[in-house]
Amino acid sequence: MSDALTVVQALAGAPYGGAENFYTRLVCALAQQPGLRQFAFTRANAEREAQLGAAGVPVQTFRFGGPLSLPGHWRYHLALRKLAPDVVLTYMNRASRSTPAGSYRLVCRLGHYYDLKYYRHADHWVGITRGLCDHLVRGGMPAAQVHCLPNFAAETTPEPVPRALLNTPPEVPLLLAAGRAHHNKGFDTLLRALAELPGVWLWLAGDGPERAALENLSRGLGLADRVRFLGWRRDVDALMRSADAFVCPSRHEGLGSIVLEAWYHRCPIVATRSQGPQELIEEGATGLLCEVDRADALAARIRELLASPAAATRLASAGKTHYQQHYSRATIARQYRDLLFDVASAPRPRRRRR
Numbered sequence: 001m002s003d004a005l006t007v008v009q010a011l012a013g014a015p016y017g018g019a020e021n022f023y024t025r026l027v028c029a030l031a032q033q034p035g036l037r038q039f040a041f042t043r044a045n046a047e048r049e050a051q052l053g054a055a056g057v058p059v060q061t062f063r064f065g066g067p068l069s070l071p072g073h074w075r076y077h078l079a080l081r082k083l084a085p086d087v088v089l090t091y092m093n094r095a096s097r098s099t100p101a102g103s104y105r106l107v108c109r110l111g112h113y114y115d116l117k118y119y120r121h122a123d124h125w126v127g128i129t130r131g132l133c134d135h136l137v138r139g140g141m142p143a144a145q146v147h148c149l150p151n152f153a154a155e156t157t158p159e160p161v162p163r164a165l166l167n168t169p170p171e172v173p174l175l176l177a178a179g180r181a182h183h184n185k186g187f188d189t190l191l192r193a194l195a196e197l198p199g200v201w202l203w204l205a206g207d208g209p210e211r212a213a214l215e216n217l218s219r220g221l222g223l224a225d226r227v228r229f230l231g232w233r234r235d236v237d238a239l240m241r242s243a244d245a246f247v248c249p250s251r252h253e254g255l256g257s258i259v260l261e262a263w264y265h266r267c268p269i270v271a272t273r274s275q276g277p278q279e280l281i282e283e284g285a286t287g288l289l290c291e292v293d294r295a296d297a298l299a300a301r302i303r304e305l306l307a308s309p310a311a312a313t314r315l316a317s318a319g320k321t322h323y324q325q326h327y328s329r330a331t332i333a334r335q336y337r338d339l340l341f342d343v344a345s346a347p348r349p350r351r352r353r354r
Contacts, residue, residue, distance in 0.1 A: 003035065005344055006085040008104075010041040012064030012094035016232060017180065018257055019111050022151050023091050024048050028055040029152075029333040036337065039083060041076070041095075064094050073098060080104070086344040089126075093118045105343045110136065111151075112254035113275070124343050128255045131275045147339055151257045152332040153264040153323065158238035166203060166228050173200045173306045176243035176267070178236045178258055179250075181208030186249035186272060188217055192295035193249070195221045197302060202226060203243065205233040240265040245305050245312065250274040251292050259287070260327050263319035268312040270301045286319045 009027050013020040027040050028051060040052045044061040052059050060079055063072040077100060080088065089107045090096040096108045097118040108119045109126040116139040119125060124145045127133035136146045163170050175194070179185045187204060191214065194202055204214070204227060211229065218227045233239065236258075240246060246262040248271035256276035262269045269287040271277035272294075281287035288305055290297040305312050 004037045005035055005087065005341060006037045006039070006083065007340055008039045008041055008080065008083065008085045008088045009091075010088060010095040010099060011091040012043055012062070012098065013092060015045055016234075019091055020045075020048070021154075022111070022257065024051050025152070025154060025329075026333070026336065027052055027057055029329050030336060031055040031057050033333055033337040036340070039085070041079065064098055087340050089340070090122075096122070105346075105348070107340075107343060109149075110254075113252070116141070123348065126339070129276050129279050131279055132254060149335055149339065150327055150332060151255055151260060152327050152329045153257075153260045154237060155264060155329050156237045158235060158241065160241035161235065161238045163242060166230070168201055168203070168228065173197075173245075174243045175200060175202045175245055175247050175302065176205070176236075176239050177202065177247045177249065178205040178233070178239070179248075181206050181211040181214060183210060184250060184252040185210075186251045186274075186293070187214055189251075189272075189293055189295050189298060190247055190249040191217050191221060191223060191227070193299035193302065194223055194226065196296065196299040200226070200302070200306065201228075203228050203230055203239060205230040205236055205239060207232045237261060237265055240267040243267055245270060245302065247298070247302065248272065248274075248277055249298060250277065253277055256280055260323060263316075263323040263327075266316040266320050268305055268315040269319065270298070270305055272298070282322075285315075286322050287315060 011023040030036055030038055038057050040057050040059045043064055049059050062076045065072045085104045087105045088099055090099050091109050093114055101121055106122045107124045108122040110132050111128050113135055125136050125141050126147050126149050127136055128150050130148055133146050133148045137143045177190055215229055218224055240262060246267045246269045248256055248258060250272055253274040253276040259269060259277055259280050271281055271287060271289055272292045273289050274292055281289055283289045288301045290301045
């Protein structure tokens with residue numbers, strides 16, 4: 001191994017999403033760490049490629065098709081052999097299952113409770129929460145080769161989005177929720193909670209398979225005048241600076257990276273006790289928690305937060321301090337760099353069967 005560690009980060013993701021955003025964020029952050037020679041292998045995406053290129057990271061694009069896409073797999077495998085990296089770090093199922101064992105150390109990163117059959121051939125695993133690391137160990141991965149490394153926020157400083165631009169009165173209590181419009185996100189529970197909070201407005205940023213059903217539910221609950229469905233937004237950070245509180249009503253949530261974003265932007269947060277947020281948030285200190293799928297309990301915690309601006313400010317300040325101490329970009333990037341060097345220099349673990 002040369003003094004500079006050659007690392008490939010591989011993602012076969014969607015045009016946008018939480019894992020996709022963090023992939024770009026981490027590659028760019030590690031580009032500023034000493035001793036790394038990085039390459040980004042990903043699907044074609046003009047915006048992502050531009051950001052990676054601006055960080056000085058070479059990009060190669062691949063289709064990452066299904067198991068029968070043999071020419072695409074052959075091209076990807078050939079690129080890995082030609083580059084001969086020291087470490088390959090993969091994200092999510094498709095890139096992980098598409099990456100064969102090789103002379104490199106293979107590290108698979110899990111951001112959700114995925115089926116582990118796609119990851120057993122790796123040398124090391126990264127779980128972004130302790131719960132996910134426990135999931136890996138229970139699934140048979142050696143504990144010594146499982147590492148807990150959380151995400152970090154984008155750490156931007158945008159101007160707040162003027163409420164008038166989204167047809168929202170300036171004086172109303174305003175909630176923000178964001179994420180894919182999917183059953184797991186629990187946005188239907190949030191809408192039912194909002195029906196118990198007269199005068200409170202909601203911005204819902206995100207798109208996905210449940211959006212039409214959520215819009216129908218909003219109309220059925222008589223909330224159409226108080227809910228703004230914003231679709232996919234690239235300025236959730238600016239939206240947070242406009243809202244009075246952020247709500248994470250998820251039924252299932254791997255880490256809840258959006259919690260980190262809310263902390264960073266000093267937006268007080270109410271969340272359900274789903275896997276990630278429950279692990280991140282200290283009840284009453286850095287946020288408020290309630291049970292999953294309980295619209296009445298969610299409404300009560302939101303009501304409690306909005307009723308005490310001073311308490312909300314204390315929660316927001318404590319969240320920002322906690323973020324800076326444990327989840328900052330500089331802290332997590334350094335931890336990833338250290339892990340990559342440790343993995344590359346350690347004796348190769350015994351290969352597991354796929």
